[in-house]
Amino acid sequence: MSYQVIARKYRPQRFSDVVGQEHVTQTLTNAITQNRIAHAYLFVGPRGTGKTTIARIFAKCLNCTGGPKVDFPDDDPRCIEITEGRAIDVLEIDGASNNGVEQVRELRETVKYAPASSKFKIYIIDEVHMLTTAAFNALLKTLEEPPAHVKFMFATTEAEKVLPTILSRCQRFDLRRIPTSLIVTHLGHIARQEKVTIDADALHAIARGADGGMRDAESTLDQLISFCGDTIQEPDVLSMFGLTAQGQILSLARGVLEGNAPLMLRELNDLARNGKDLGRLLTDLLVHFRNLLVYQVTGQDLSLLEISEAEATAIAAESTLTRQESLTRILEVLSDAEGKLRDAMSKKIFLEVTLLKAVQARNAVSIDTVLKQLGQLQASEKTTPPPPAPVAVLKPAIRA
Numbered sequence: 001m002s003y004q005v006i007a008r009k010y011r012p013q014r015f016s017d018v019v020g021q022e023h024v025t026q027t028l029t030n031a032i033t034q035n036r037i038a039h040a041y042l043f044v045g046p047r048g049t050g051k052t053t054i055a056r057i058f059a060k061c062l063n064c065t066g067g068p069k070v071d072f073p074d075d076d077p078r079c080i081e082i083t084e085g086r087a088i089d090v091l092e093i094d095g096a097s098n099n100g101v102e103q104v105r106e107l108r109e110t111v112k113y114a115p116a117s118s119k120f121k122i123y124i125i126d127e128v129h130m131l132t133t134a135a136f137n138a139l140l141k142t143l144e145e146p147p148a149h150v151k152f153m154f155a156t157t158e159a160e161k162v163l164p165t166i167l168s169r170c171q172r173f174d175l176r177r178i179p180t181s182l183i184v185t186h187l188g189h190i191a192r193q194e195k196v197t198i199d200a201d202a203l204h205a206i207a208r209g210a211d212g213g214m215r216d217a218e219s220t221l222d223q224l225i226s227f228c229g230d231t232i233q234e235p236d237v238l239s240m241f242g243l244t245a246q247g248q249i250l251s252l253a254r255g256v257l258e259g260n261a262p263l264m265l266r267e268l269n270d271l272a273r274n275g276k277d278l279g280r281l282l283t284d285l286l287v288h289f290r291n292l293l294v295y296q297v298t299g300q301d302l303s304l305l306e307i308s309e310a311e312a313t314a315i316a317a318e319s320t321l322t323r324q325e326s327l328t329r330i331l332e333v334l335s336d337a338e339g340k341l342r343d344a345m346s347k348k349i350f351l352e353v354t355l356l357k358a359v360q361a362r363n364a365v366s367i368d369t370v371l372k373q374l375g376q377l378q379a380s381e382k383t384t385p386p387p388p389a390p391v392a393v394l395k396p397a398i399r400a
Helices: 022-033 051-063 077-084 101-110 133-144 180-193 200-210 214-228 234-241 246-258 261-273 278-297 309-321 324-341 347-363 367-383
Strands: 040-044 090-094 121-126 150-156 171-174
Touching: 022 051, 022 171, 040 051, 051 077, 051 090, 051 121, 051 150, 090 101, 101 133, 180 200, 180 214, 200 214, 200 234, 200 246, 214 234, 246 261, 246 278, 246 309, 246 347, 261 278, 261 347, 278 309, 278 324, 278 347, 324 347
Parallel strands: 040 150, 040 171, 090 121, 121 150
Antiparallel strands: none
16 A cells, blocks of 8 residues: 555544634534535635645535434445545535636536435535636526535635635635644644654644644654654754754843843854744744733733743743833834845844844833823923022122
């Protein structure tokens, strides 16, 4: 049997297997249980969060033997056909390569025919936003009043590019970025199944780099297993993908908060020399200072932060070094730099200047503070009585 990548091998096969999208899977489960199944669904979300996977599972629930039902057996032949991509009544269409009017017209012709062996004929169109305007318009009438045996399931990463007339005809589900803690737990489960030893810091580094996408995290783990074998540590993850160690990010952040410019520049020089992704480094710094600000604003509530224990300890210590106003100014500097970094001729020099600006912003006094102090000074001048006028002293005239 040929090798199957981890992202496909561990792809969820039923709603209970989907990680981090309970608001979607529970709604679809209730729709099936209550027999309230719509004719068109739109799944929206970042890449790797489960849009197409949920559409396939939904198709299994609708077309399984004795369906629609949520709890179908694993050996159901119709579900196996859908999993293997050979179900003739479930058509998966790539919207990027089948985006013209002619393809939509062919689809409109096929919807007239009843399903061959299942209850529904299901069309799963991935990256539906790639359809042309003419193709969308050609689909409108069919989408509004399809035959009873037809169901449409659309998936897209850019819902704003889909025509409003299409959106209004679909039930929309917005998938969320998967929390880091859930990605770490899921990757740990996969590692145990694959008999791979991986430390917690490495799992957190993978999850941090995945940016909420489970598929990206699984692909990264797959690549690391090929590179490292059955033992994976954090330095392996950092060296392969150009990520920055959490300890180095904390060191840079502390340099900003303490105004230690030499420390910052030395640390940044080491990172650049070792080939680290400076764009990702800036984003990581931005996230760290955001976490520190949230920690202060919420009264030291860690439940809103997706961070490791080491970072939580560091944030608690850094919280005593700065105020909310200073953090806000630092975040403004870093946010402004993030949008400009990609156009910089030398990213290293640009980032050096940005960090020095962040130190200056930390020490700056806000306009509101200056105006407040000026108002207090003016008020004190009004309440202070004027000094008494000098008394004229008459001197006796001197006679010659």
